[in-house]
Amino acid sequence: MENVSCDIKRMEDKIVTFSKFGDTGKGGITRLALSEADFQAREEFCKRMKALGAEIVTDDMGNIYATFKGSEDLPHIAMGSHCDSVVQGGNYDGILGVLTGMEVAETIVKENIPHRHPITVMIWTNEEGARFDPAMMSSGVITGKFDKAKMLASKDMEGVTFGEALDASGYKGDEKNRMNPKDYKAFLELHIEQGPVLEAEKVDIGVVEGVVGMVNYEFEFIGQAGHAGTVPQKMRQDALLAASEAIQYLHRELDKLDEKLVYTTGRIICSPNVHTIIPDDVKFTLDARHQDPEVIKQVVEIIKNIPSELAKCKVSYKELWSRKTVSFNKEFVDFVEKNAETYGYSNMRMYSGPGHDAQFVADMLPVTMIFVPSIGGHSHCEIEKTPVENCLKGANVLLQTVLDIDKK
Amino acid sequence: MENVSCDIKRMEDKIVTFSKFGDTGKGGITRLALSEADFQAREEFCKRMKALGAEIVTDDMGNIYATFKGSEDLPHIAMGSHCDSVVQGGNYDGILGVLTGMEVAETIVKENIPHRHPITVMIWTNEEGARFDPAMMSSGVITGKFDKAKMLASKDMEGVTFGEALDASGYKGDEKNRMNPKDYKAFLELHIEQGPVLEAEKVDIGVVEGVVGMVNYEFEFIGQAGHAGTVPQKMRQDALLAASEAIQYLHRELDKLDEKLVYTTGRIICSPNVHTIIPDDVKFTLDARHQDPEVIKQVVEIIKNIPSELAKCKVSYKELWSRKTVSFNKEFVDFVEKNAETYGYSNMRMYSGPGHDAQFVADMLPVTMIFVPSIGGHSHCEIEKTPVENCLKGANVLLQTVLDIDKK
Incomplete structure (x- = not known):
């Protein structure tokens, strides 16, 4: 044949x-x-x-x-x-x-x-x-x-x-x-x-x-809303600033893992999402995939090591789903x-x-x-x-x- | 009286x-x-x-x-x-x-x-x-x-x-x-x-x-969409990663100016905003206010000095409005x-x-x-x-x- x-x-x-x-x-x-x-x-x-x-x-x-x-x-x-x-x-x-x-x-x-x-x-x-x-x-x-x-x-x-x-x-x-x-x-x-x-x-x-196996997490950052024109910078708890620091942290740390790892922060929801109000609640997702479960474990370790506070905002995360x-x-x-x-x-x-x-x-x-x-x-x-x-x-x-x- | x-x-x-x-x-x-x-x-x-x-x-x-x-x-x-x-x-x-x-x-x-x-x-x-x-x-x-x-x-x-x-x-x-x-x-x-x-x-x-006088700008980051599971990290142009770098840049540089300056990145729009897709278009606003027009000028200088490319994404900005x-x-x-x-x-x-x-x-x-x-x-x-x-x-x-x- x-x-x-x-x-x-x-x-x-x-x-x-x-x-x-x-x-x-x-x-x-x-x-x-x-x-x-x-x-x-x-x-x-x-x-x-x-x-x-x-x-x-x-x-x-x-x-x-x-x-x-x-x-x-x-x-x-x-x-x-x-x-x-x-x-x-x-x-x-x-x-x-x-x-x-x-x-x-x-x-x-x-x-x-x-x-x-x-x-x-x-x-x-x-x-x-x-x-x-x-x-x-x-x-x-x-x-x-x-x-x-x-x-x-x-x-x-x-x-x-x-x-x-x-x-x-x-x-x-x-x-x-x-x-x-x-x-x-x-x-x-x-x-x-x-x-x-x-x-x-x-x-x-x-x-x-x-x-490939994957994990999907959602991160949340809780700050304090306030008027863009009134709250001095030093008194702010800006949830979007916290989220941007977290995105930087995740990219910096995850880039150290195996090069076949793919990960994506694809969805971000900012509240109240008004140009004149300091964001008080921001969420984003992290999707990470690799064929080796050990690498996925390392990803989860990095997630767990995220500081509990960023930009004076409370940081939390939860697994949305995963697959082997x-x-x-x-x-x-x-x-x-x-x-x-x-x-x-x-x-x-x-x-x-x-x-x-x-x-x-x-x-x-x-x-x-x-x-x-x-x-x-x-x-x-x-x-x-x-x-x-x-x-x-x-x-x-x-x-x-x-x-x-x-x-x- | x-x-x-x-x-x-x-x-x-x-x-x-x-x-x-x-x-x-x-x-x-x-x-x-x-x-x-x-x-x-x-x-x-x-x-x-x-x-x-x-x-x-x-x-x-x-x-x-x-x-x-x-x-x-x-x-x-x-x-x-x-x-x-x-x-x-x-x-x-x-x-x-x-x-x-x-x-x-x-x-x-x-x-x-x-x-x-x-x-x-x-x-x-x-x-x-x-x-x-x-x-x-x-x-x-x-x-x-x-x-x-x-x-x-x-x-x-x-x-x-x-x-x-x-x-x-x-x-x-x-x-x-x-x-x-x-x-x-x-x-x-x-x-x-x-x-x-x-x-x-x-x-x-x-x-x-x-x-106080103010300026309001919108920044835009153009990347390349792709499936979260298929595009190797090195080949990505992730517009949300670019936006997070820009938020960090603005905070780092603007924090060097007069302490009475208030500025806010309050609104972020991510497209397509799906957890399994690399973002290809992200916009966010910057609202900055100060009583001294010279400080507002310094803000605009910092905006103008933002790199034209971040995370391999094209960076642009425009003034939405301002007031004296x-x-x-x-x-x-x-x-x-x-x-x-x-x-x-x-x-x-x-x-x-x-x-x-x-x-x-x-x-x-x-x-x-x-x-x-x-x-x-x-x-x-x-x-x-x-x-x-x-x-x-x-x-x-x-x-x-x-x-x-x-x-x-």
Whole structure:
């Protein structure tokens, strides 16, 4: 099978076709979960998969499974991702994992490539959580991370629940159709990197070893409000000054840790936030991610060592949430690396910073992911772009990895 | 007249009575300009002033003038302030200048104190600008700072214009009744300090020399957005990190200037302000005030010397507005100081940080102000408080200053 390859024209056609479903007219898409645009994408997926001979089922969360029978009675090898997007998102995040899965299946069918295991191409429902909170909802439910009843009650901005939207969608199926460890052997998810590293390093394929662990903290600074024109500087307790000192402290100390640590102070809320009033309450968040739990421990130590008072303001912090590092199946990771090498694609091992459905699935099945470059590192925006040549390279590595697993 | 004094029971009655108009039930008031609560306060003012023999007129901005005839045909000596408040404001800001004016007039009438000049107690319309932007609207119009047509068109949150509210109020009078330099000799405004200095220094009376000059700038930091989990630290352009460095720079440099300088970074806007996204656009304001224009010049120099790049982000700034220092009439200031001394009240010279109607009036008439302490420096909030004993001391100084000016 060394010479087999997916088809660049077909790959391009898939990308162009699906970019119409939810087209914003400005280069991107708005394709919220279980919206009309999502239904268009799902219909096109089902139509194309059926035309190639797939049998299609859905589970009780609306996840779609398009399966091509194997020559033996064995568990499925699944691949896929999600087709929903954020508001004014791009044409690659999520959907590329579906489209490359479709292209791999099409190549296997059209080239008559023998396979022992059933091969399933999947769409996960509501990965973004942009319409119904939280993100990764359906993989969360079927892996037991989220309570299904709570998820069905999750409301969109207009008060429609996920359960109502699912009932009306026509995509609600049986719970017995869920991906599960007995009937499934593997899950593979191709995704855009959503960051700038692969492009900056001029690398074709990200060999994803896992999803980094993270902590998210909120800091709060309590000062004393007062009129900008009346309170002498020496008598002030300025919560924004305290917060700026804390941001400086965190950057100074965290920069001493491992260089692969990424951390972000992304959200700041200042109260009363009036130009003529000394701020008395400022909060900001710190998001820190690293694959090594020891480094995350060091981050938490630095957080704990923040002075209890800055600029005469009271300093406090709390953990909002955290997640442990998820490691993917080492053999699958090796397959991805080997296959990139075989095709002559430059590649590098890396961890995913963002979360993906695959990280939840990794708790019940052997899993890995394949990353392709994001131009400019852009993601969750309309200018999101991965050249079709890179998409094809990803599809080829995905194809060979499916076939490697099929041989096992 | 050395022994004459205002009456503490009457002073207290005035404060208690007026605190009912717009009572929030939580210790403060919401008495927006030309609201029902404002009308109640205006009616009570007119009723009490008429009962003491005043003649009442209003001008075309709804300002009220209650005048007690003098023994000679001379220009008026006016005193007063505003009776509107911010949302959930206190019982002292503005209204205390009206109530002490009323108490001074009542003392003069009841004690039969002879005076050559007509004595006028005033209410300025819409000083706070809390319902109709801008603040100090009516003193701004009659001193030619603001365009009257624009002010009449200023809308509240419900779309009602100031002009419509004024027409419906019954307080719209003739333009010829406006305070003017020909018919008025002086304007005196007693006000709470709105800051913590008098209380901290245990001083009864603030002898106000003027209103400090100020500049207000907005700084902007442009970085590059990116996912919190994907962009390596070294590749980031974090606009919030840049802003925090700028806040530190400004505090470090401005703290080297005169200790009477007050400056505030009160408002910060971070975009997109999401905990998982690197901020790409942060703005914050700097408000700086000092009585000496040379110090304000030094502030502007420091602003101009801010690095054009911080944390790899582009730094820019612009002046939003400024005002020059306003100096009050030196003779009147001396009167206030002398009268505080005569009564044995501790006193200190100071400049006002906040703006007041008196600062606009100072362009057309000799003016001064008297400050009384604000407990805890609180202002524009429900816990605003000045003990009645302090209010009485202020009224006594106001009374003697009116009588001093009357002798001139």
